[in-house]
Amino acid sequence: xxxxxxxxxxxxxxxxxxxxxxxxxxxxxxxxxxxxxxxxxxxxxxxxxxxxxxxxxxxxxxxxxxxxxxxxxxxxxxxxxxxxxxxxxxxxxxxxxxxxxxxxxxxxxxxxxxxxxxxxxxxxxxxxxxxxxxxxxxxxxxxxxxxxxxxxxxxxxxxxxxxxxxxxxxxxxxxxxxxxxxxxxxxxxxxxxxxxxxxxxxxxxxxxxxxxxxxxxxxxxxxxxxxxxxxxxxxxxxxxxxxxxxxxxxxxxxxxxxxxxxxxxxxxxxxxxxxxxxxxxxxxxxxxxxxxxxxxxxxxxxxxxxxxxxxxxxxxxxxxxxxxxxxxxxxxxxxxxxxxxxxxxxxxxxxxxxxxxxxxxxxxxxxxxxxxxxxxxxxxxxxxxxxxxxxxxxxxxxxxxxxxxxxxxxxxxxxxxxxxxxxxxxxxxxxxxxxxxxxxxxxxxxxxxxxxxxxxxxxxxxxxxxxxxxxxxxxxxxxxxxxxxxxxxxxxxxxxxxxxxxxxxxxxxxxxxxxxxxxxxxxxxxxxxxxxxxxxxxxxxxxxxxxxxxxxxxxxxxxxxxxxxxxxxxxxxxxxxxxxxxxxxxxxxxxxxxxxx
Amino acid sequence: xxxxxxxxxxxxxxxxxxxxxxxxxxxxxxxxxxxxxxxxxxxxxxxxxxxxxxxxxxxxxxxxxxxxxxxxxxxxxxxxxxxxxxxxxxxxxxxxxxxxxxxxxxxxxxxxxxxxxxxxxxxxxxxxxxxxxxxxxxxxxxxxxxxxxxxxxxxxxxxxxxxxxxxxxxxxxxxxxxxxxxxxxxxxxxxxxxx
Numbered sequence: 187x188x189x190x191x192x193x194x195x196x197x198x199x200x201x202x203x204x205x206x207x208x209x210x211x212x213x214x215x216x217x218x219x220x221x222x223x224x225x226x227x228x229x230x231x232x233x234x235x236x237x238x239x240x241x242x243x244x245x246x247x248x249x250x251x252x253x254x255x256x257x258x259x260x261x262x263x264x265x266x267x268x269x270x271x272x273x274x275x276x277x278x279x280x281x282x283x284x285x286x287x288x289x290x291x292x293x294x295x296x297x298x299x300x301x302x303x304x305x306x307x308x309x310x311x312x313x314x315x316x317x318x319x320x321x322x323x324x325x326x327x328x329x330x331x332x333x334x335x336x337x338x339x340x341x342x343x344x345x346x347x348x349x350x351x352x353x354x355x356x357x358x359x360x361x362x363x364x365x366x367x368x369x370x371x372x373x374x375x376x377x378x379x380x381x382x383x384x385x386x387x388x389x390x391x392x393x394x395x396x397x398x399x400x401x402x403x404x405x406x407x408x409x410x411x412x413x414x415x416x417x418x419x420x421x422x423x424x425x426x427x428x429x430x431x432x433x434x435x436x437x438x439x440x441x442x443x444x445x446x447x448x449x450x451x452x453x454x455x456x457x458x459x460x461x462x463x464x465x466x467x468x469x470x471x472x473x474x475x476x477x478x479x480x481x482x483x484x485x486x487x488x489x490x491x492x493x494x495x496x497x498x499x500x501x502x503x504x505x506x507x508x509x510x511x512x513x514x515x516x517x518x519x520x521x522x523x524x525x526x527x528x529x530x531x532x533x534x535x536x537x538x539x540x541x542x543x544x545x546x547x548x549x550x551x552x553x554x555x556x557x558x559x560x561x562x563x564x565x566x567x568x569x570x571x572x573x574x575x576x577x578x579x580x581x582x583x584x585x586x587x588x589x590x591x592x593x594x595x596x597x598x599x600x601x602x603x604x605x606x607x608x609x610x611x612x613x614x615x616x617x618x619x620x621x622x623x624x625x626x627x628x629x630x631x632x633x634x635x636x637x638x639x640x641x642x643x644x645x646x647x648x649x650x651x652x653x654x655x656x657x658x659x660x661x662x663x664x665x666x667x668x669x670x671x672x673x674x675x676x677x678x679x680x681x682x683x684x685x686x687x688x689x690x691x692x693x694x695x696x697x698x699x700x701x702x703x704x705x706x707x708x709x710x711x712x713x714x715x716x717x718x719x720x721x722x723x724x725x726x727x728x729x730x731x732x733x734x735x736x737x738x739x740x741x742x743x744x745x746x747x748x749x750x751x752x753x754x755x756x757x758x759x760x761x762x763x764x765x766x767x768x769x770x771x772x773x774x775x776x777x778x779x780x781x782x783x
Numbered sequence: 784x785x786x787x788x789x790x791x792x793x794x795x796x797x798x799x800x801x802x803x804x805x806x807x808x809x810x811x812x813x814x815x816x817x818x819x820x821x822x823x824x825x826x827x828x829x830x831x832x833x834x835x836x837x838x839x840x841x842x843x844x845x846x847x848x849x850x851x852x853x854x855x856x857x858x859x860x861x862x863x864x865x866x867x868x869x870x871x872x873x874x875x876x877x878x879x880x881x882x883x884x885x886x887x888x889x890x891x892x893x894x895x896x897x898x899x900x901x902x903x904x905x906x907x908x909x910x911x912x913x914x915x916x917x918x919x920x921x922x923x924x925x926x927x928x929x930x931x932x933x934x935x936x937x938x939x940x941x942x943x944x945x946x947x948x949x950x951x952x953x954x955x956x957x958x959x960x961x962x963x964x965x966x967x968x969x970x971x972x973x974x975x976x977x978x
Contacts, residue, residue: 353820
């Protein structure tokens with residue numbers, strides 16, 4: 187027995203599946219809950235794996251690898267598919283030579299996302315098949331199946347995960363990698379791969395025919411399976427919803443769909459005819475429900491289960507039984523919330539304390555710095571999608587003109603800027619926007635766990651790489667005024683921000699300091715600071731930085747020792763990273779550096 | 784048999800290591816294991832929670848539902864009470880005697896409840912609770928990061944499901960070389976914390 191049985195998360199299992207099924211090229215841009223797929227693939231020998239600047243580029247390079255006949259995997263979070271949608275739709279026309287699987291990790295409940303779009307709609311829209319695993323074993327197996335189907339039907343195949351599949355662990359049986367797949371080679375086939383109108387018109391009927399073939403295939407696809415139980419209730423389901431339904435109603439009959447698009451219509455009809463009441467249990471949109479209903483079959487779906495947020499076993503029980511044996515509210519007491527916050531010593535804190543003080547309208551972007559929205563900094567006014575800060579600021583400028591001058595600033599992280607900000611800045615320069623952009627350059631993709639990108643000088647595999655120079659990049663895009671600031675120097679940084687936002691021309695401020703969690707570089711000493719309780723007046727200026735290391739100690743009159751204060755600040759010795767911001771904002775020189783003891 | 788365990792705490796307290804040891808223990812007994820982790824908020828001082836489900840028979844949902852957990856292990860008072868309703872009132876909770884204020888507490892924008900109040904509310908819900916000086920013990924041994932292994936020691940004492948020697952072996956096997964001895968010591972001390 188060579189079989190090994192281990193506990194893997196869904197993401198680790200997808201990576202293992204890629205290895206076992208001979209994937210040669212893998213690409214992604216990090217995004218929760220998909221990030222760990224590529225982080226795990228990088229360790230497997232024989233796979234070229236990269237962080238691409240964005241999902242569109244990742245998919246295009248995966249497509250190129252598949253044009254050569256290699257097997258490719260491209261991973262992204264659900265909103266990444268929006269970025270990659272352009273190549274996806276036309277890839278359905280061209281088909282490929284090697285297999286290609288596009289893994290999308292959806293985020294019902296928006297644990298770490300700006301919307302909860304349901305990627306299954308993309309499968310239907312782009313006319314590509316989609317598989318959906320229910321646990322880690324299936325995540326691994328379906329990765330291989332997706333590649334086989336991709337080659338058999340000459341189409342990209344989508345694999346849909348959700349947060350609860352990607353980040354849950356279950357037991358997986360490992361196998362050794364299959365025999366070598368076909369050796370990639372250069373083969374010209376312009377009629378298939380050059381999507382001029384004349385060629386594309388010939389390819390569209392191929393796509394429609396392929397969907398018919400796939401629909402027929404779905405009828406006998408072993409991963410679309412019926413599990414007969416009692417015939418009173420029949421449940422059509424897939425993904426994590428299958429597990430929740432089995433948990434709360436193991437006695438029912440199930441049609442478990444491993445392929446969620448296209449649907450096996452005959453199988454559904456036959457299943458429906460043999461049960462008394464038919465349910466569909468699915469996260470987010472009524473995707474299966476609407477198709478079943480269009481077949482003229484009565485089915486209960488979103489009438490019993492919520493459209494918004496993720497399902498839980500309790501919600502599924504409530505929908506199936508009309509009542510919940512497990513009450514849905516899990517926290518009844520009013521406990522203090524514990525939201526994620528910028529770390530002690532975070533380089534973003536200085537910039538946001540200034541933006542907050544200047545009361546600017548801040549168009550924001552996607553990353554750790556979105557936490558600048560939270561009190562007490564409260565200095566983010568918009569956050570839409572990767573790169574939107576820049577276009578949003580330009581739109582405000584063009585709509586408001588003089589009115590907005592000096593009042594608006596855009597902020598974006600370095601990784602996000604390289605992902606989707608470059609074209610926005612090009613627009614600002616080209617169309618003479620009076621826009622000031624602050625690039626918060628912390629030399630990493632911090633929010634998703636510090637991944638490298640073209641600005642860090644390292645690749646996913648840890649090799650040294652060309653490091654893009656953001657100053658020169660902004661200049662060649664046409665921005666004349668580019669300033670670099672150290673965000674730990676509050677007064678100097680504030681002067682630059684005040685001057686640049688008033689400039690009626692494009693300008694860029696690059697705030698340069700490494701993420702405080704960086705393993706490579708440090709900008710702060712790590713030596714904690716101390717509040718002199720004799721000198722502290724209790725003015726709270728340091729507390730307005732929103733630093734987790736600074737605490738408020740309430741005092742009554744006796745404790746204050748005759749001082750007119752209601753309390754004083756205290757710095758947590760263990761948490762403080764010695765960034766000096768509190769020392770700088772203290773007007774009474776009550777905060778001093780210690781010698782690190 | 785079944786054993787549903789919830790581990791709650793604040794990012795950086797070592798939830799993941801504790802859940803790894805518990806999962807591997809069950810794997811070695813050839814039981815079914817499912818787990819769910821919150822990832823993402825961990826590095827920024829956010830609340831973190833792991834669900835571990837262990838059973839002889841079939842189990843499906845990686846998420847533990849209200850009233851289902853046999854054991855709640857919490858690295859901090861508030862994070863214990865936040866998840867107490869996942870616990871079966873006939874089960875047990877194990878809490879590290881420590882309060883970690885939130886940033887809003889620190890700023891005086893809301894209040895961290897008195898630990899005594901928290902424990903009172905917990906006792907009303909589930910009588911079988913253990914408050915462990917795990918962080919203090921870890922600190923005494925030289926490193927507060929060992930709080931999690933001290934908690935594992937106490938866990939083995941109260942839950943006969945876990946075998947002392949096997950858990951010790953797993954802690955050793957999963958610890959980086961330079962922490963092996965200290966982690967074993969922490970585990971042993973944790974076991975002694977409950978009489």
